[in-house]
Amino acid sequence: MIQLNLRSGQPIYEQVRDGLRKLIITGGIPAGDRLPSVRTLAGSLAINPNTIQKAYEVLEQEGYAYTIPGKGSFAALPTDVNAERREELLRKLDGILQELRFLGVTQAELEARIRKGERPND
Amino acid sequence: MIQLNLRSGQPIYEQVRDGLRKLIITGGIPAGDRLPSVRTLAGSLAINPNTIQKAYEVLEQEGYAYTIPGKGSFAALPTDVNAERREELLRKLDGILQELRFLGVTQAELEARIRKGERPND
Amino acid sequence: MIQLNLRSGQPIYEQVRDGLRKLIITGGIPAGDRLPSVRTLAGSLAINPNTIQKAYEVLEQEGYAYTIPGKGSFAALPTDVNAERREELLRKLDGILQELRFLGVTQAELEARIRKGERPND
Amino acid sequence: MIQLNLRSGQPIYEQVRDGLRKLIITGGIPAGDRLPSVRTLAGSLAINPNTIQKAYEVLEQEGYAYTIPGKGSFAALPTDVNAERREELLRKLDGILQELRFLGVTQAELEARIRKGERPND
């Protein structure tokens, strides 16, 4: 389910966090559904449970997951996600757009790219 | 000119790199112009020269600057920037757009945001 | 294992890089195997760990090694080596051949030399 | 006549040395002919005469040029070139061939490359 690259230099817990977040965003794990348990995921990815634990903690801080002690961790609703996360994304978006423009990417190319991922019901 | 946050967890040399890249992108340092010398910048930011030098090395790998030993470092042309950097930006762009859509940002809002930074001659 | 000449004028980190690369090329360190740790090698060569680390960074840029923080550095596969490195070698090869011819080395001698290192299964 | 790249990071005096050596090797400056004077070359390349001076000194050590005080510097015969230079080239050649083989270049490709530069009268 989650692809790890142990050679990438990126901390493993970040890769797990990114993978889980991606699953939640894409609907692979619908809001309210239970995330795999720390031990299960650690087993299937063949890494240390502490590393999974850290990923879950960070995800919870961002608001993408919440934990019910004794029950497990669950995917949160989009509206539960930390407002800071959203602001951070918008900040990064502006920075990336600015840099791409500097590199010669035209407004038309940017708009094409932004439409490519458009969802029907927007 | 460059704002550092020594407690942010992000390495100082990366903050310096980001700050300089921003200056180059925004035209604050036009292509061909000299960047501040390692010692000068280290002094004005009150950090070690080695840390500045690492920032310059990374910036050079990205293609945003080039160094002439004994002369200084200079801002490069947009066309000199590493192709990998451009691809990395496009990858990040797609990921951010996907996450923002999940968080409820509509296509109209995204397009508005993308037009905000539009440059007249695109 | 690696011979250093501290008075040669060539930077120590380059000598370390060359020595390690040679070990990888000759199979002294098979692909996937761990290179000596920064501290270990620094100790056995009696030089500063930072100098070793710089050698490893450069080796990684060339594609001859990859690093997993907290785990160590490892020898990469030949296919992971940077394409630029290969082109640089071919460029240097042509220049050296040209100069050797100027110095009176005949085509026969060059071909003999090129066959000397031939591998059986080529 | 000599192409300098002030941005390359390679010391200018080395670029000048390489350029002059190339001219001698290729016959652009036949053996016995006078090399351009330090001041002339410094002027046409728009660099400091001290830098040219250093290039000439190194070239003389290699045996590619000799200086007659008050007369100028002259291109030497191939037989005058330092034996160490020749050995260094052969050593480098072996190292490059070994590395290229490691990178998957076959014996056939190497031989093709070595024949490409073949001179008719060898």
Added chain:
DNA sequence: GTGGTCTAGACCACG
């Protein structure tokens, strides 16, 4: 004066 290299020693994140 500039960047490049090196040392000695320190703290931290990661797994």
Added chain:
DNA sequence: GTGGTCTAGACCACA
């Protein structure tokens, strides 16, 4: 225990 980062201070090549 590993690599990553940072500091303080030093010397050298280059132009």
